[in-house]
Amino acid sequence: MGRKHAIVIGASLGGLCAARVLSSAFDEVTLFERDPLPDGPAHRPAVPQGRHVHLLMARGAAEFETLFPGLLDDMVACGVKMLENRPDCIHFGAAGHLLGTQHRLQDEFTAYVPSRPHLEWQIRRRVLALDHVALVNHGVDEPVFDGHRVTGVRTADGAMVEADLVVDATGRGTRLPTWLSQWGFERPREETVDVGISYATHQLRIPDGLVDEKVIVVGASRTQPRGLGMLHYEDGTWGLTTFGVGKVSPPTDFTEMRALAEEILPPHISAALYQAQPLGDIALHKYPTSRWRRFDQLDRYPRGILPFGDAVASFNPTFGQGMTMTSLQAGHLRRALQEPEPESTFLKATTKTTWPVWTMNAIGDLTMHGADGPAPWWYRPVGALFDQFLGAAETDPVLAEWFLRRFSLLDSLYMVPSARLVGRTVAHNMTLWARSRRSP
Known part of the structure; x- marks a missing residue:
């Protein structure tokens, strides 16, 4: 050539x-x-999705820095937030489970929060x-x-x-x-997977000191088909995106967005939205199919x-x-x-x-998020097992760290826990079950 x-x-x-x-x-x-x-x-x-919140995974930040040396330092100099793995930096929920906010993870990594x-x-x-x-x-x-x-x-x-x-x-x-x-x-x-996702995004300005977290994400689950993402951007504004999966519509005005936040976010974050100043109009977008x-x-x-x-x-x-x-x-x-x-x-x-x-x-979309599409027989048991893993990761920092690093595509692209981690999950959940049986 x-x-x-x-x-x-x-x-x-x-x-x-x-x-x-x-x-x-x-x-x-x-x-x-x-x-x-x-x-x-x-x-x-x-770029129709450009107004909606975007996550730059830790692996992506490292790859972009390889392509463009100095990129990350320049972004920080322009006000882009650095997301360290501290409990006060992130509120992260996956499939109905809250992860990574109770403990500081042992293995250090840093991500960044630029707007698209x-x-x-x-x-x-x-x-x-x-x-x-x-x-x-x-x-x-x-x-x-x-x-x-x-x-x-x-x-x-x-x-x-x-x-x-x-x-x-x-x-x-x-x-x-x-x-x-x-x-x-x-x-x-x-x-293809017919995910049936609809977005609604509002740009906001939230008074300083009300929210310490830089990234707030609560994904959809089997029982809650709507989710939310909030990112603190380089110009001091926040992007608030609400979404629905499985063809469920998201909130379409700021009042409904705040109501969803009260339902799925900690009180200090949802309360901050009542002091927020909306900027511009709500942007809507649909993503029907992966x-x-x-x-x-x-x-x-x-x-x-x-x-x-x-x-x-x-x-x-x-x-x-x-x-x-x-x-x-x-x-x-x-x-x-x-x-x-x-x-x-x-x-x-x-x-x-x-x-x-x-x-x-x-697997997540077809077994937890109400998506349509062909699914091999093993998707459902794998989805159920992973739901058990995420449940244990809520209170086990080792499992939470494993998930968050894999979700960030850092250690491996395969989210397959080792036999040791599966055993830890089973033991952890059995301990919680036994405690619940002894409690009034």
């Missing part, structure tokens, strides 16, 4: 990360983005400052396929731009499956083009893993470009990191 020119279609977070990686392997990289890009941190219509517009701006300005990366504020009609490989793109005005590699970072709405079909290849099989396009399973795949980011897999956003999974793909792309056939290498590597995260999300 020649290494003169690479093209990236789409300049959102995924496209920017891909461009950064390509800039180390190609003489020239061109980003094509049809929508205007702001000069500073600002919401973009092309701020993180994207920090990365965008670094990418566009690279000497051989150019941004073209123009749309792409389609890639050009010569019968053997993709050789470039045709822009919306009909111009042909040659390239040695094209990266499709156009997100969930990618047209790559259609293009493959037009070129004589099979469309990729799709794995989708994984199995490009890796195609018997034939063209050279010269790669899907990236949400074009490959879009995950349930209530788990907060999307940006971190994109950062992992950037690492796969960097390593794949060292191989003679980067397309196959990249797709296989992406599958290895997608499968465990996708599977655990699907």
Whole structure:
């Protein structure tokens, strides 16, 4: 493969990360983005989830720092909050269980809490400052396929731009499956989970001193199909997102949001919302389906083009893993470009990191969150066992630490407890059961 020119279609977070990686392997990289890009941190219509709270996992922060050295320090200098694993930094609930707030975890790690517009701006300005990366504020009609490989793109005005590699970072709405079909290849099989998520988000200003926590998350459960997330952002404002899963509608006004907070949050946090000043209007968004396009399973795949980011897999956003999974793909792309056939290498590597995260999300959604979709027989017993594990983790700091580090994708992408941890869970729950039997 020649290494003169690479093209990236789409300049959102995924496209920017891909461009950064390509800039180390190609003489020239061109980003094509049809929508205007702001000069500073600002919401973009092309990022419909941008107004809603985003979690940057500890693993994602580390991966982004590898791509963009100095990024984390610069964000902190701009006011981005550092999330240390102290009880006063986080209120975290998963599947109806409260974790990680009673104990300081033993193994130190630090995460960061940038708003999506701020993180994207920090990365965008670094990418566009690279000497051989150019941004073209123009749309792409389609890639050009010569019968053997993709050789470039045709822009919306009909111009042909040659390239040695094209990266499709156009997100969930990618047209790559259609293009493959037009070129004589099979469309990729799709794995889907109909999560039926609806969002409502309000930006707030809360008086200082009322809430010490920087991140407040309470996920949905079997008995409560609505959840909530609150993040303290770099400009001193808070993002408050309420959501419903399994096609349950979230609160749609601030009064209903506060009522949900009173139901599922500690009193000091819900009380603070009654002193909060709402900013602007409520933003609404729907996310009906998680989708994984199995490009890796195609018997034939063209050279010269790669899907990236949400074009490959879009995950349930209530788990907060999307940006971190994109950062992992950037690492796969960097390593794949060292191989003679980067397309196959990249797709296989992406599958290895997608499968465990996708599977655990699907188990949670299908067994606890009222989602629709095909479910192997073993999903339900695994979901029940994990519910028992989370119940024990509420009062066992060792189990809580294991879960929070795995949920942050730090130690491993597989959330499979060892036999020792399973035994600890059983013993812990039996002890609690015995105590409850002795209590009046």
